[in-house]
Amino acid sequence: AIVLCPNNDVNDKRNPEEIFKETVKALKSFGPLFQDSGMQGYLEPLGFEECSLSSIVTAMKAIQESDCPVYKIVHDTFHHHIGPDTFDTIKNDYNISYTGLIHISGVECNIPVKEYRDNHRVLVTAQDRLQTKKQIELLLKLGYTGNISFEPFSQKVQEMEIEKIKSAIDHSIEYISK
Template identity: 45%
Template sequence: MSHPVFALNHMVAPGLSPRKFFELAKSLGLKDVEIRNDLGGNAIMDGTDASEVKALADEVGVRIATINALQRFNDWSPEREKEAIELADYARDVGAKALVLVPVNDGTGQRDGERQANLRSALKGLKPILEQRGLIGYVEPLGFEVCSLRSKREAVEAIQAVGGEERFKLVHDTFHHHLAGEPELFPAMTGLVHISGVTDPDVTVSAMRDPHRVLVDAEDRLGNIEQMRALIDQGYDGAFSFEPFAEEVQQLENPAEAVRDSMDGIRAGLV
């Protein structure tokens, strides 16, 4: 089993400044980081210029893999297009490789036929925006029952329908994969994997939400190790990015130690 390549999403420690976050990744021997546009007082939201964030990453010695994320991307409109252009400009200027695309997740746009048409329309609109800036769009299906894009197969079919194989990849999120209950993996179409675990023994799968998502450990109920092993066995060689949302992780005084323990446990489990 080849060694997995790990990355860090800023959600691991959202209270850290960009510099401290980059230094955390570097201290763990990691090269790739994901920055976010939904963290108050941090980088994008506080108006820090992209060139400044890029200079910080270069100075610390990490790469910005993605900006996470263009929300409601499959509800395409002039307003969404404007938002996509601004975020894509920032992603290009910060030196990111990709922009994560998150679908509508409020119970709307779910009807059969409607959701596929909405998805294709959004991908068609996004394709030239991404092409002009040399970016990849990472489409992230969410497993929540209210989500307008739960199926990776549906995402792949839409990407192929718009001739977007060079411009779009999937995010395989281990949490959302478990919730969606879709057995198929699409390693060749996968650009990034988000990893997090759920250890609460009492929560049902349909009731699992972001605050349940902790670092992957021996008590994990989502089958992270099995999912990672299957992806690697089927040829996936990209990064596995830690993306926990649980407050008990985000408020850790020593996140480096916790992430290191998780990485060690995953490596041992994959042997």
């Protein structure tokens, strides 16, 4: 699969209807390429306010409208937390069969949610403010059976020595699995 990330531009003046129509058009355009190659496209809504596609429910509707079965959605726990969808939205308005992959990370710093950025993303621990464990539990309860991958972008994680990161990953998996 190839992960497709939307546009992040504070100067994007398009309204939500225009963005949706253009997203559907793009999905229809690329659909045959994915079909012919035997690959899938994974849409990853990014929860940032300036993002052109921040909702997994909207992404699902765009896939449905495109009528291209080659697309799935990446549920990123960081972007879900900062984006417009809620736990109730996922339970009531989202079809879990559209989920192709889950990206997980945690945020532990005490700053306003609107200030969260990729450099705040660490491994998932009990101090996580994103409710990542709760998100995973919900997605599994709804029937998700696919892969879950870590996506911590923090420099702090990237600079860990190999043994320390192995231990941190083990602790994160243990915490999530309880």
